[in-house]
Amino acid sequence: MPMFDTDPAPLAGLLVVDLSQFLAGPYASLRLMDLGARVIKVERPGAGDLTRSLYLTDTEIGGDSTLFHAINRGKESLALDLKDADDRDALIRLIARADVVIQNFRPGVIERLGLDWDRVRRINPRIVYGSISGYGEDGPWADRPGQDLLAQARSGLMWLSGDAGDAPVPMGLAVADMFAGATLVQGILAGLVRRGVTGRGGLIQTSLLEALVDLQFEVLTTHLNDGGRRPARAAHGSAHAYLSAPYGVYRAADGWLALAMMPVPRLADLMGLPVQDRWREDPGSWFADRDQIRALIADRIAERPVAEWMALFEPADIWTAPVMGWPELLAHPGFARLGLLQDLHGGARDVTTTAAPLRVDGIRPRCRTASPRVGQHSAAIRAEFGL
Incomplete structure (x- = not known):
């Protein structure tokens, strides 16, 4: 189990069953874990979460990508084959004891597995069920791949960065995934608060596109109320398509x-x-x-x-x-004062990564446990919950 410096952590005692993979869903469960929830990550036996082999450059830690380690610290891994009836029944028994479920399968897949919201709420009426899709559960884009770059392409976001003569510029981060995960966490926390008042769980849904549209709420509101005028990027050093001079980035003699x-x-x-x-x-x-x-x-x-x-x-x-690079940022006393890095232990090797981007009662939550190996906790979880 993760060990936290904050005692008690705000979400201590809550059990999250995370059926998601890649980035958006696991980012949501990471934020809940940072706040003290226990997260059991359900993975396919053998290969596990596909993010284990989704490399950022060619860097790996203990056979898995650094991305997997960054997004899955402090979680427990339960290996289950959801196409196997016995394993699916074991998962249903676990969900009956859980507080939160998170899934980000393509629309229709979770229904075929018999783990959709209507089925799960009959198993556990108090469950808060979080679901992330690419573009919603129905409509003409519902079956399209819910991938970050593709969602950015559809969202209009790429026309806000870069200079006037540049091609569309994608963000250099998986912003759709991370903002969708953060949006889902807001909804899940609201659902947990309501459950504390009424005893009733609920369904929380968002998508990559919804998160990206909300991210653009200021500039899109300007567009909607300004005769539909398109974003106008500055000729050089543009930093915001809708802000006047001097807003931007300028080259000095040495930087x-x-x-x-x-x-x-x-x-x-x-x-x-x-x-x-x-x-x-x-x-x-x-x-x-x-x-x-x-x-x-x-x-x-x-x-x-x-x-x-x-x-x-x-x-x-x-x-x-x-304009600082990572070496300058990491070496600066202003960064050091925030205490935003932490060392994780207990995995294939020790990992240095970021910590939670908030403080609770003046203390930053810290997890000391590295990301799990596939099925590392399967035996213990099965024994604890009688699976």
Whole structure:
């Protein structure tokens, strides 16, 4: 069982049966585990979760991908063949004792396995049942592969990053999976609160596309209420398709610098740049003339190193930051102060990874247990629950 520094953890005593694989569902169960829930991960005998062989570059830990270790720490593994009647009956007995079930099969698969919401709530009326799909349970996209990059492609998200002349730019992370998992956790926690009041469980559903549309709620609302105008990425160093100059990323003499929202005349005066009268009189011109203004700023920033600009900007309360890589981030005292890394033990080898991105009563939840081997806990779980 995971050992937590927070005692008692907020979700201590709750049992989560996780039937999901890849990233979205396991991310949801990871967040619940971080808050103290016990997560039993149901995997296929032998190969287990397909994420075990889904490599980020070619890095592996103990025969499994680093992605699997990052997303499945602190969980227990129960190996079951869901096409086998005895194993499926064992799972049903486990679900009867659980508080939460999570699944992310393609629409129709969970029904064929006899583990859909209607069946499960008859087994356990108090269960909170979490379900993630690619594009919803029905409709013209329901049978399409629920994969992160493909969901990004359909969502409109790719037209928000990059410069005006660039091709569509996908996010460099599996944002659909992770935001869908985070959205599901919100719903599951709400379901658990309602169950505490009424004693009744519930069905929580989301999808990759729903999560990505919600992620864009600000800019999509602008689009919907601005005559359907398309996003307008800046010509160079664009950081937001709907924000005016100086917002963006600029190359300095020895690195890169980010500038956020700031009155253009104030910034220009500080940098010694020429300012047109309309920029002083009409803030709307900061968007209309965005490329012209940003070009002036870019040329001037390129003349000096990052440290000099930081020394000028920060005392003047200009919203700025150096663009750091991971080595710079990890070595900085500001990062160290947050305590966002942890070491996991008990697996094929020790693993260093991130910790939960929140604190409870001032303490960051920490799990000391590495991700499990396939079926590592099968015998103990079967004995404990009489499977």
